[in-house]
Amino acid sequence: MSDSAVDRAPSGSAGTDAIRRLSGAPIAVEIRGASKRYPNGLRALEPLDLQVREGEFATLVGPSGCGKSTLLRMVAGLLAPSTGGITLWPADAVVPDQRLKGNARAPQRLAFVFQSATLMPWASVEHNVRLPLDLARIPERDAVQRVAAALALVGLDEFPESLPRELSGGMQMRVSIARALVTEPRLLLLDEPFGALDEITRNRLDRDVRDLWAQRSLTVLFVTHSIYEAVFLSTRIIVMSARPGRIAGEMTIDEPHPRTDEFRTSDRFVHWCAQLSQLLVTSAGAAA
């Protein structure tokens, strides 16, 4: 890396091709003027537009209260927008709310990983991961195979009988990820999934998510506080600002995939982080 890299954004790398390919991909999430205002008058989110294309790793970054989790919950259909609308795969027109009412035409194509592992404390790892399949009444034999595959994917195939409390925080989070993957979703929503974990575990799980995204050609919408996490994983970062929540800026991380640990310690990585940090500061200043 040359010293001049400090003064301008890194550019012109093998990553550019991948970005160009993504821009032609079909849209996975289309948000049109969606806003959220709570009954007590709190404006959680100003009307905003956002498109996420298939195969993207899009990350929402911003301070607490900027509405990034609210936005993610609206995409999942757990929360209805006050105005505007959200369509998943507009080409097939799947509206999140319809899907929740058990619309038979819309298969299970999205999965959500919460801030905490959110496991059933009374059920074994295997039964926790099987839950989405059981709820969809997938036949037992098929379900058992898919659970085994999902557990192997997150490296927990040796612990199917364990109870959640017998596992470490990082392992519990892996169970949560296995449960999200067991339905073979096309869209994965992650809401600050590793915020409560130590740095080393967090980095390891970040690498896992990176691999899963690449291997399974997932579309990922990721929410995080961490600048480093965002830069390491994302193809695109959407910066949000608080009070009221809105999109303050966007940056494309034009770096090749798969990203390695060398990238994490490179000057380019530091530079991306500095740039993102700057964007966060200016957007916070503009809001104040």
Added chain:
Amino acid sequence: MIRNWPRLLAPTGVGLGFLLLWETLVHAFNVPFYIVPSPLLVMHTLVQDAPLLFGSLLVTLRITALALLLSVTVGVLVAFLFVQSRVIEMSLFPYAVLLQVTPIVAIAPLIIIWVKDPLASLVICATIVAIFPVISNTTLGLRSVDPGLLDLFRLYGAGRWQTLARLRVPSALPYFFAGLRVASGLALIGAVVAEFVAGTGGTASGLAYQILLSGLQLNIPRLFAALLLITLAGVALFLLVSLIAHLTLRRWHESELRPED
């Protein structure tokens, strides 16, 4: 195990010391047995009157068990109903409270008059006493669900029944058992009180009836022996329910985990 010794020995020691003091005082002051019988006399009476007293114990236990069964069945069904809709809960919960605060002694005579079958009337009285903790604890438990898990169930399109069976019921188990522990004692108390009120109008064979009759006949040793049986039955019932709770929850719930786990 050795660390548990004081937990067993200490209360046993206190009990034995108390009985020894009692025995000594009764003899020292020449208290007549129809005022306060000595512990040894009570034991002797218990053995002597065993066929009569244990027969009565079975009658009382039968009422208690039926009342507990009815409380659990009806109480859990009512709790299921309550969590289906806030309107139903708001409409009916005050009446559940009313049932709880009305003294059973006051309404037992009415029930005994209205219900022809003496056993059924006593079971109903005991159920009225025991059902409230089952309803309130189970309702609380069915509502105390991890909101994240509730979101997860919604996300995967779980129906009302799937959510109830797979999420609400397991979450409610610790609360249910806490309620059941209270209810088991109350069912026994309810059975005894109802027998007392019913007097000769009841089944005329339960332990309360024996206590009533012994009091009238100034057969105080037998009264004490009957009292002892009721107390022991209550403790045994409590231990049984605690054991069932322990076996059900020991693997995952905080309340049944040992600190070193």
